[in-house]
Amino acid sequence: MVSSKKVVLLGHFGVGKSSIIRKFVNNEFSSDYKVSIGVHILKKEVQLSNNDSVSIIIWDMEGTDSLTLINKVYLLGTHSFIYVYDVTRPLTFKSLSQDIISLKTRFPTSLIKTVGNKVDLLTDIEKEKHQVLFKINDYLSSAKTGENIEQLFQDIAIELKH
Amino acid sequence: MRKDKKLILLKELLLTDDRALIGALNLKINTLESIIEQREKLSQKVDPLIDLKLQEYTNDIPKKLGPMITESLKNEILKSKNQVVDALYPIIGKMIKKYIQQEFKILSDKINHQLKKRFSIASFLRLFKSKFMGVDEESLMLQELAKTAIQEIFIIEKKSGLLKANFSKTTTIDKEVISAMLTAIKSFVEEAFITGEEHLEAIEYGLYNIHIQNFESYYIAVVIHGVYDTIYKSKLKSKLLDFSANNISNTTNTNLAEKLAEVFKNGII
Numbered sequence A: 001m002v003s004s005k006k007v008v009l010l011g012h013f014g015v016g017k018s019s020i021i022r023k024f025v026n027n028e029f030s031s032d033y034k035v036s037i038g039v040h041i042l043k044k045e046v047q048l049s050n051n052d053s054v055s056i057i058i059w060d061m062e063g064t065d066s067l068t069l070i071n072k073v074y075l076l077g078t079h080s081f082i083y084v085y086d087v088t089r090p091l092t093f094k095s096l097s098q099d100i101i102s103l104k105t106r107f108p109t110s111l112i113k114t115v116g117n118k119v120d121l122l123t124d125i126e127k128e129k130h131q132v133l134f135k136i137n138d139y140l141s142s143a144k145t146g147e148n149i150e151q152l153f154q155d156i157a158i159e160l161k162h
Numbered sequence B: 001m002r003k004d005k006k007l008i009l010l011k012e013l014l015l016t017d018d019r020a021l022i023g024a025l026n027l028k029i030n031t032l033e034s035i036i037e038q039r040e041k042l043s044q045k046v047d048p049l050i051d052l053k054l055q056e057y058t059n060d061i062p063k064k065l066g067p068m069i070t071e072s073l074k075n076e077i078l079k080s081k082n083q084v085v086d087a088l089y090p091i092i093g094k095m096i097k098k099y100i101q102q103e104f105k106i107l108s109d110k111i112n113h114q115l116k117k118r119f120s121i122a123s124f125l126r127l128f129k130s131k132f133m134g135v136d137e138e139s140l141m142l143q144e145l146a147k148t149a150i151q152e153i154f155i156i157e158k159k160s161g162l163l164k165a166n167f168s169k170t171t172t173i174d175k176e177v178i179s180a181m182l183t184a185i186k187s188f189v190e191e192a193f194i195t196g197e198e199h200l201e202a203i204e205y206g207l208y209n210i211h212i213q214n215f216e217s218y219y220i221a222v223v224i225h226g227v228y229d230t231i232y233k234s235k236l237k238s239k240l241l242d243f244s245a246n247n248i249s250n251t252t253n254t255n256l257a258e259k260l261a262e263v264f265k266n267g268i269i
């Protein structure tokens, strides 16, 4: 049986939200940057087993400097948030822990995932350092190489199903 | 002429010219200087006078020239009515168009109302037609009413924008994405432009109208092709209310889509 879930991607400008979705939905990547305006909606079905799948309705939000700037009605009824930041730009994860706390209090029943993107731009040493800095439940991903993209949505689908 | 004599002559010529030129220039400069001096002297005296006059004149313009301008404008307009009309036409045209559209809407609502009243006559005519042409009455009726038809019905969860059920005449578009988009648009409009308890009631989209009706935790969006007037609207509203009361309110109805298809099967209400 197919069930549908609402997944919202949040984060600063240019961290790679749209790129992550594009990689996941169409398996494509492009290095040119088209700023998202408003909200863009896409869908992909994730197969869990032979007769079990989750239809993920993905809301790709425009980048913001602050969560408070997002029209709150867009966030209602979200099953899972994906908070994306750019591992090469500290500004984009400066308010990460605060933002996560605020999301948890506002949407206590929603699943929240944090994703450090553009990990392909880090050296192995830098990557290790970064991993120490952030907790284990975070994903380090790359929309360019596809690293952890499939995994991220697969995990979300499984968790939302149960 | 001898060579040195020639040279002297040339020198003389050149020097004379130079001198003459310098003299002329000096003269010119002197005259200019004196003109400027005079001007300055003059302007010190005259400028305040001019200023005063100018001030008086400006003050007097409305009094002195006003009636004249109005009069000549009147004459000009009278003389060239056509040009004036041409210039104003686009602006007035737009206003008139709006007005006419509005009037037309009222008129068409009225006519529809009349038609409804005179349904018996219409059905009599239809019967006559069907007998005469050998087509069954119902298909004639459908043909007549087919002007307004429901293309799609979405029952959508208000908050998440997830689709609960759908009735559709098409298969090409992705209903789930459309539902989420509709919800995003609705949320945006209601947040940005509508205050209090009001809600977005309809979206016009090309030849289609999207009727939006709110319920407690969900809303119903109906895509309509054709005339979407107040009469149709109220009919659709009560139909959806009925549908909701009979099928959605008892929570365990798993076959909402089937119900939708059953109730709205030919897209005509």
Ligand SMILES: Nc1nc2c(ncn2[C@@H]2O[C@H](COP(=O)(O)OP(=O)(O)OP(=O)(O)O)[C@@H](O)[C@H]2O)c(=O)[nH]1
Pocket: A011, A012, A013, A014, A015, A016, A017, A018, A019, A020, A030, A031, A032, A033, A034, A035, A036, A037, A061, A062, A063, A064, A117, A118, A119, A120, A121, A141, A142, A143, A144, A145
């Ligand atoms: N190297 C590298 N570049 C990336 C990656 N992901 C995105 N980019 C680039 O980063 C830029 C911004 O990507 P987007 O996906 O548009 O970012 P966004 O978060 O959607 O941006 P906004 O919609 O403006 O908030 C683009 O030039 C992408 O090509 C990645 O994993 N690695």
Ligand SMILES: [Mg+2]
Pocket: A017, A018, A019, A034, A035, A036, A060, A061, A062, A063
């Ligand atoms: Mg984007």
